[in-house]
Amino acid sequence: MSNPEWKSVGNGHLEGPVPVPDLDPSKLIITRSESLKPIPKPEDLLVFGTIKTDHMLIVSFDPATGWSAPEIKPYGPLSLDPASSCFQYASNLFEGLKAYVGPDGVPRLFRPEKNMARMARSAERLALPPFNPDALLELIKKLVIVDKRWIPNATGYSLYLRPTIIGTRSGPYFRNGTKPISLLASTENVRAWPGGTGSHKLSGNYSPGFLPQRVAIKQGYDQILWLLKDENGSYQVTEAGIMNIFVVVSREDGDLDLITPPLDGTILAGVTRDSVLALANAHTDGKLVLPGIPSNRRLHTHERAFTTADIDHWLTLGRLQEMFSVGTAAILAPVGRVGIKDLKGDIKDLILPSYEDGIGPLSHAMLQMILAIQEGRENFEGWSVRCE
């Protein structure tokens, strides 16, 4: 996420804080396969995508040195660190286009500039490095020429090309610490939707958040607060970055409400989320005492929807005590500030109550209790499982 942002302007370099080389077809290195494969007859090519040609085109990107010299080389496996973002967060995209042999014997591509332009847009959406689409097309044409013998010379048959970009870095994805974080509520990007996959821990749920996160950082916020418009046009709060979210609201009877969005199919069933709910209930039921929280302080847990308007309203009433996000990596992060767009599109900052040490009493209690259980210093319902 800390990569500078580049732009391909077609002059051979990606423009940005530190310019780096753009894709450059003149640097192409071709290493031909020494053992060409037998080519099946067109009528034997019954199943899409099962047979690969002799060669592939590879270019790699390094933030320090830009796009490498492109290589056409024998088709073969890729060797990648298991922590690469292509495996973990699905920072991957692809294109599909076909090559034909014309009546003149020359290989042809169908409107390939459309694919190149879409590929550039996809890369931008995933915060992957930009590239010169014309340069990529030139390189793909070279590959088609090298593998020309694979294009079936029969009507209705073609060679399918599959340009693909995969993220190979495994860089930092969130930071630890208990300094309050700031959230930018996003009305443009929506993490999950009814009927989508937001309740599952799928890689593909993560990379779409990279660009919004980068935009949030640029605007001075740490993470995105994800929203979902409800039937009344209000924005329900769903998650924060890659964490579940809680608010602590004081009640008229002096008790506290601890509220988190329900598992309605758009919310990840976080283990820390479940643990916070269980620990709050255990405190109220007298099964344990959360550190620093009076044993007679009742915590009412609610899995129910709330909106950005609710946050604003609770703050105005002086009832919103704490807001925090939870997840395995950071355990708990207190929220200090939420940027919300008003009707004019201006961002208004909602400021949460501040505390000494930056963390509210219930947030602190939860973090300490969870850490103590995790580290085996406290026991609770067999949550800490020994490896032996």
Next chain:
Amino acid sequence: MSNPEWKSVGNGHLEGPVPVPDLDPSKLIITRSESLKPIPKPEDLLVFGTIKTDHMLIVSFDPATGWSAPEIKPYGPLSLDPASSCFQYASNLFEGLKAYVGPDGVPRLFRPEKNMARMARSAERLALPPFNPDALLELIKKLVIVDKRWIPNATGYSLYLRPTIIGTRSGPYFRNGTKPISLLASTENVRAWPGGTGSHKLSGNYSPGFLPQRVAIKQGYDQILWLLKDENGSYQVTEAGIMNIFVVVSREDGDLDLITPPLDGTILAGVTRDSVLALANAHTDGKLVLPGIPSNRRLHTHERAFTTADIDHWLTLGRLQEMFSVGTAAILAPVGRVGIKDLKGDIKDLILPSYEDGIGPLSHAMLQMILAIQEGRENFEGWSVRCE
């Protein structure tokens, strides 16, 4: 998509048409690294995910032989075919959990059975093979014991574990042919939504369709017809499988309407979609004559939303002439039947008009014209680009 469906029942075998071995910790092979890495001090571990331990746990699945003997071996890169579905379609998922050392010196995991259960649910959602969650936990415990020296013995520090499943197959993803296909309209799963990534060709948009597609096939349909509920509660038609969708509707004036959903952010800007619209306009404008379509036959193109109720209504009126899906791989597939759930949840089949050869006149004309341009037999606006 043709894999049989298995179920892990905890008896050592995955149950299914042909039972295959489930995950089996008793088969574990441990190969220890010969050169252990130096361990950083806890205070130097500032950035999440940058340093990896000495070992990793690997198990692979083959539909013919089931889960392989698990291996703990030196941490290192994975070697994979570039066409693997983990790169192409993001058939990937992960979990995150942490290991701690307790006061007794024994490594501990925090509620790991929650992660294992969620991982099994994620695998099911992506149509990846099932596994015995208890067996996986047992194997992860072994890995923690092997890499125990990496767990920082300081409060607030832990070793992060990242179980991951990636799809390694590159199997067929769609079939060719002009036999009419059948579509099952899905009200449960939603491909794309406002603020989502449906308009981009991201890998993560594809694997969530694997399971619904499998369900459709089980119910006797070829593909899913993707829907999105609009503000009136009607189901807008968005895409079909991994293709854009068109309907051909006759008008009172004898002309034809050619309608496809608009590029509103939920629809992929398909190259074939764009080509069909352009060719229809060119026919109406007299710039070309589509094969078999009278030159004075006017085709009115519309990029606008339509619903399953509209399809039903047009059919009732006898106005729905043709329906077809388009994409690069198959170019054009005529639709013969659409299964739609009624209010009771029963599936009602809408039957499209049938034609000799299975394909309607406009569908046939489009397919022939696109093929002719792609193969360089016809020229249109420089769409066929020579590689030289």
